[in-house]
Amino acid sequence: MKVVYTDALVIGGGLAGLRAAIGLKRRGHDVIVLSLVPAKRSHSAAAQGGMQASLGNSAKGAGDNEDVHFEDTVRGSDWGADQHVVRMFVHTAPKAVRELAHWGVPWNRVRSGDRRAIINGEEVTLTEAPEAHGRITARDFGGTKKWRTSYVSDGTGHSMLYNMSDQAVAREIPVHERMEAMRLIHDGSRCYGAIVRNLTTGELSAYVAQATCIATGGFGRIYRTTTNAVINEGMGAAIALETGVVALGNMEAVQFHPTAIFPAGILVTEGSRGDGGLLLDADQHRFMPDYEPEKRELASRDVVSRRMEEHMAKGRGVETRFGRHLWLDIRLLGREHIEKNLREVNEICRYFLGIDPVKSLIPVRPAQHYSMGGVRTDYRGESPTLAGLFACGEAACWDMHGFNRLGGNSVAETVVAGMIVGEYMADYCDSADSEMQVSTALVREAITAERAKLDQLLDGSGSENAVELQREMQELMTENVGIFRSGDSLQAAVDGLQALLRRSRNVGVQCTANGANPELVAAYRLKRMLKLALCVAAGALARTESRGAHFRDDYPQRNDRDWLNRTLATWPDEQREVPVLNYEELDIMRMELPPGWRGYGASNHIPHPDSEKRAAEIESTLAEREGADRFARQSLLLPFEHLLPEPFRGRNERPGEPLT
Numbered sequence: 077m078k079v080v081y082t083d084a085l086v087i088g089g090g091l092a093g094l095r096a097a098i099g100l101k102r103r104g105h106d107v108i109v110l111s112l113v114p115a116k117r118s119h120s121a122a123a124q125g126g127m128q129a130s131l132g133n134s135a136k137g138a139g140d141n142e143d144v145h146f147e148d149t150v151r152g153s154d155w156g157a158d159q160h161v162v163r164m165f166v167h168t169a170p171k172a173v174r175e176l177a178h179w180g181v182p183w184n185r186v187r188s189g190d191r192r193a194i195i196n197g198e199e200v201t202l203t204e205a206p207e208a209h210g211r212i213t214a215r216d217f218g219g220t221k222k223w224r225t226s227y228v229s230d231g232t233g234h235s236m237l238y239n240m241s242d243q244a245v246a247r248e249i250p251v252h253e254r255m256e257a258m259r260l261i262h263d264g265s266r267c268y269g270a271i272v273r274n275l276t277t278g279e280l281s282a283y284v285a286q287a288t289c290i291a292t293g294g295f296g297r298i299y300r301t302t303t304n305a306v307i308n309e310g311m312g313a314a315i316a317l318e319t320g321v322v323a324l325g326n327m328e329a330v331q332f333h334p335t336a337i338f339p340a341g342i343l344v345t346e347g348s349r350g351d352g353g354l355l356l357d358a359d360q361h362r363f364m365p366d367y368e369p370e371k372r373e374l375a376s377r378d379v380v381s382r383r384m385e386e387h388m389a390k391g392r393g394v395e396t397r398f399g400r401h402l403w404l405d406i407r408l409l410g411r412e413h414i415e416k417n418l419r420e421v422n423e424i425c426r427y428f429l430g431i432d433p434v435k436s437l438i439p440v441r442p443a444q445h446y447s448m449g450g451v452r453t454d455y456r457g458e459s460p461t462l463a464g465l466f467a468c469g470e471a472a473c474w475d476m477h478g479f480n481r482l483g484g485n486s487v488a489e490t491v492v493a494g495m496i497v498g499e500y501m502a503d504y505c506d507s508a509d510s511e512m513q514v515s516t517a518l519v520r521e522a523i524t525a526e527r528a529k530l531d532q533l534l535d536g537s538g539s540e541n542a543v544e545l546q547r548e549m550q551e552l553m554t555e556n557v558g559i560f561r562s563g564d565s566l567q568a569a570v571d572g573l574q575a576l577l578r579r580s581r582n583v584g585v586q587c588t589a590n591g592a593n594p595e596l597v598a599a600y601r602l603k604r605m606l607k608l609a610l611c612v613a614a615g616a617l618a619r620t621e622s623r624g625a626h627f628r629d630d631y632p633q634r635n636d637r638d639w640l641n642r643t644l645a646t647w648p649d650e651q652r653e654v655p656v657l658n659y660e661e662l663d664i665m666r667m668e669l670p671p672g673w674r675g676y677g678a679s680n681h682i683p684h685p686d687s688e689k690r691a692a693e694i695e696s697t698l699a700e701r702e703g704a705d706r707f708a709r710q711s712l713l714l715p716f717e718h719l720l721p722e723p724f725r726g727r728n729e730r731p732g733e734p735l736t
């Protein structure tokens with residue numbers, strides 16, 4: 077039995093995992109990062125449009141600050157987010173952008189003077205202040221009051237990840253690539269690391285660690301049409317679920333991005349609409365202002381996706397032999413802008429559609445994009461039910477996105493959560509809590525159990541085909557657990573997924589190689605993907621309301637009276653065919669921004685009985701401190717700075733708010 081010992085094990089070499097590892101290493105701990113692919117190939121590299129942080133440098137960002145970012149994020153989440161975590165996030169995000177700039181990320185910068193921009197379909201002139209010249213600039217994104225999204229043209233994730241990966245290399249952090257964590261080593265109350273499979277040789281080994289972090293990204297591949305890469309199969313969340321004690325939070329909260337190219341599903345960044353692109357129907361009519369006159373194309377993603385599907389259902393989509401789509405028009409931005417600021421979009425259009433977006437409309441339709449749900453953690457990023465297990469990034473439910481994440485808040489979360497969770501993991505490793513007496517019998521048991529599962533697949537007796545079952549799962553999810561959901565469609569999904577789970581117990585492989593063997597990989601991941609899909613579908617079936625990206629035709633109202641809570645899914649017994657669902661209440665009396673109208677469509681939610689009480693309490697608290705500055709007033713409502721690691725507590729400097 078090969079055993080590798082380390083202080084901390086980070087499963088995932090994307091932005092979140094690498095940043096957590098850097099924090100641990102800086103604090104003097106040995107850390108190993110695992111990745112399915114070379115770290116620079118992690119999915120973070122695909123992020124195009126940008127990263128939100130309230131720097132307030134550009135003309136249209138003037139007046140931005142943490143309070144505005146906080147309000148946008150909570151409204152965006154449809155009040156599903158943990159407001160303490162949102163506060164921690166918005167406070168740290170400017171520090172994260174600046175740290176990356178310091179490390180060499182070539183953020184686009186403000187140029188003083190007049191410049192041309194397209195806003196609401198019209199050309200306008202913006203004047204940037206001379207004192208802002210050279211500072212990090214921002215573009216507009218959906219659901220935000222200010223232009224807050226810092227960017228590197230439309231290759232933001234690529235720049236960030238390459239930089240982060242180079243930082244990890246410079247600090248001599250080992251990244252063990254093409255290594256897959258297959259199972260967490262645990263005794264039901266304490267995590268001791270993971271059993272890991274070498275994807276090239278097939279060898280299993282045990283990585284024993286004081287602290288383990290899951291940073292494995294999203295699980296978009298449980299859907300047929302997704303903007304996610306093929307490695308986004310959610311294996312980190314799945315192995316956490318398989319412990320039986322770790323809960324996955326809000327798995328039914330799945331984001332659909334409005335503009336994936338049709339029919340391939342490759343993303344065209346929200347930055348295209350942020351920079352002035354428009355959505356048109358089959359008659360080339362700009363339809364979003366008809367539905368959302370104020371925010372138009374830049375309403376929150378869940379809202380735009382629903383409006384697009386609704387519009388197509390009225391017969392206004394473009395009919396093709398592959399199905400229906402709408403158009404994204406970025407022609408009005410002009411060649412220079414597209415070739416400079418939207419160069420990936422330009423390439424995607426040329427290579428995958430064979431069109432020139434400077435001259436042609438881009439066919440688009442919403443596609444699965446982001447997983448708000450994931451491994452439930454507390455504000456430190458630790459699992460409340462399995463000591464020594466942490467999670468960050470898209471794999472986690474920390475939970476700052478609630479039921480809908482704002483564009484640009486995800487790469488920001490990866491870095492911010494990596495910073496914060498890395499510090500808390502280091503504290504954990506420094507504390508007596510991390511002391512462990514792990515029995516080699518426990519490690520051996522875990523490795524033997526995993527070996528037995530692989531051998532069973534390799535013995536060739538199973539008759540089901542994993543790739544075929546996976547395709548059926550993806551169809552079921554796309555057809556029944558999509559943008560619009562209903563009791564009937566969700567029940568059909570749960571029934572269908574359960575049948576697939578039963579069939580998955582009889583999966584076999586034709587290629588019996590123990591080493592590099594994609595068929596074997598698909599076979600052992602299938603059951604885990606099905607469990608995740610069941611958490612999504614069963615959670616959605618149980619949640620009889622509409623909130624953020626979770627929209628039920630049969631329960632179209634947000635229901636704060638009965639559903640102001642977070643879903644917790646566990647899988648305590650391998651023989652089960654559905655997860656156990658529990659709920660964690662969101663405490664309205666501790667909210668800085670109590671639930672209200674989100675700003676889209678009619679205000680028709682069912683209020684929480686304590687909504688008015690909390691609003692009145694806030695009003696009287698603030699009235700007592702009339703004239704105090706915004707920091708003092710804010711901290712009366714929701715103190716959060718004590719929750720942050722000490723190095724991140726300081727204030728952020730921005731135009732009009734110098735540090736004294």
Ligand SMILES: Cc1cc2nc3c(=O)[nH]c(=O)nc-3n(C[C@H](O)[C@H](O)[C@H](O)COP(=O)(O)OP(=O)(O)OC[C@H]3O[C@@H](n4cnc5c(N)ncnc54)[C@H](O)[C@@H]3O)c2cc1C
Pocket residue numbers: 087088089090091092093110111112113115118119120121122123124125126127128232233255256257258291292293294303304305307310311312343345445446468469470471483484485486487488490
């Ligand atoms: C096309 C696209 C564009 C996007 N654009 C933006 C944007 O502009 N702004 C924004 O804020 N967000 C954007 N997002 C979302 C954002 O990019 C992701 O949410 C974020 O980058 C996820 O980072 P991560 O570190 O959590 O995970 P990832 O970057 O996905 O990394 C996951 C890591 O885990 C490893 N891994 C997985 N399973 C295992 C396992 N079992 N064992 C070992 N290793 C494992 C992988 O190899 C990888 O290294 C976009 C997403 C997509 C799909």
